[in-house]
Amino acid sequence: MGRKRLTDVRQKEIIKSFYKVAKRIGLENASIAKVADEMGISNGLVMHYFKTRDELLIGLNEYILDRHMHIIASGDNGGVDTWDRLEKLVENLFSRKWNRYFDDGVFYSCYALIYRKKDFNESFRKYLEELHTVLKDKLLEARAHGVICNENLEELTEIIFALIDGAYYYLGMFTERSAEYEKQEKLYIRHTMSLFRKA
Structure with a gap:
């Protein structure tokens, strides 16, 4: 239960960062790498929660x-x-x-x-x-x-x-x-x- 809650929290943080990046530079320019930069984490950590940009778009x-x-x-x-x-x-x-x-x-x-x-x-x-x-x-x-x-x-x-x-x-x-x-x-x-x- 705790693990699921942590996953939900982390996914929401990533989606919010994706939104911030998209708002600043346009959705078409927002990438997993730019989201990782925004959050100060690795690309791999973002991809642990969202395997592809399309998955991130659905989350958005x-x-x-x-x-x-x-x-x-x-x-x-x-x-x-x-x-x-x-x-x-x-x-x-x-x-x-x-x-x-x-x-x-x-x-x-x-x-x-x-x-x-x-x-x-x-x-x-x-x-x-x-x-x-x-x-x-x-x-x-x-x-x-x-x-x-x-x-x-x-x-x-x-x-x-x-x-x-x-x-x-x-x-x-x-x-x-x-x-x-x-x-x-x-x-x-x-x-x-x-x-x-x-x-």
């Missing part, structure tokens, strides 16, 4: 999932038992909080890999499915509390994520908190809220 993808899950499942959102709390959840989904948890440049570099690496495609799809499940659970909670009365929450979740993905990509081109940025963000939030039917 899981790290993305963990960080993004924090936004949706965060206690900051509280229980979705009022319209105001539902709106706060939606605002958080469209906010730059995502960027505080994970760098856009690294995220989109990871995203590009789904077209070239089958294992990564499967891992990324699993990551998206888990995010969708967490949001759907929040919407189920809102419906259980009588906040909304939408019936097909699975379909609604898909539509909201399509809006978030497109909006987030586009918002990345604006300076955060600029007038243009805030205008677009409010537009997306308003239209997302219009998808909900009040109970």
Whole structure:
């Protein structure tokens, strides 16, 4: 048990270092050797935990999932038992909080890999499915509390994520908190809220 815990801790340290290197020099330039340099350890020690760079990429993808899950499942959102709390959840989904948890440049570099690496495609799809499940659970909670009365929450979740993905990509081109940025963000939030039917 102790050995497994130590392995998990060391793997997480390596993934975090991989992320730091990728953020600094770009994912395409991040290598096992550069991660080892970042950590002040040997290449062999990194490869003891991740045999290949592809394995490290899968680990990085899981790290993305963990960080993004924090936004949706965060206690900051509280229980979705009022319209105001539902709106706060939606605002958080469209906010730059995502960027505080994970760098856009690294995220989109990871995203590009789904077209070239089958294992990564499967891992990324699993990551998206888990995010969708967490949001759907929040919407189920809102419906259980009588906040909304939408019936097909699975379909609604898909539509909201399509809006978030497109909006987030586009918002990345604006300076955060600029007038243009805030205008677009409010537009997306308003239209997302219009998808909900009040109970």
